[in-house]
Amino acid sequence: MSKMTGMKCKVYIEDSATGKILAGQRNATLSRSAETIDATSKDTAGFWKESLAGFKEWSIDCDGAYIESDVAYGLLEKAFINSENVVVYIELPSGTKYRGETTITDFSLEFPYDDLVTYSISLQGSGALEVKAGA
Template structure:
């Protein structure tokens, strides 16, 4: 299996028509987790606890160099100011996408006096994370 360079995985923000690449992106992390439900009973073998998977959730954290004219950033800023969710996806080089609806929970700009202006964003999934394979 060939290895995949993280620099080839890109975050897109959807508008009404298509996905817009978030400019200046440096890093992105897709976090996936699930609650653990205790399924231990008197029938459990030995004295070992058993568990099953409960509710799942996902989030995306990203950061990058701020590009003031970027359309995707403008969509995020408008959604944040209007308390609206956004549809996003992470696209792999193969075309495989991890997509879902998200609430913007953190949206920071950093203005150092001796470096680039940068942004960071945290997106909390609202509903299912869908995996779409390129056809």
């Protein structure tokens, strides 16, 4: 089992079925969760609750150094302004991809007095998250 560092995991924005790497990206978090359905009944063993998985959801949060000429950032800017969803994926060094359609829920730029201009983006999954194993 090989270990990897996060610096080799990159976020891409799809444009006409090709991925454009999000330049300047520093951190990314893929969050996945499921609602729980209480399945406890009078014949449940002991006093332990039982539960089942319900609806699932996923999201990606990322941030980085703002690069004004970045094509992928431009795609996000256009989609946000036009209230359109975007297809995003995170690719691991092995080629494994976590991919799906997203809604941009937060799209911030920070302009500090004495540091780099940075962005932060929150993308809420719209539908299923696809996981495709690498080669």
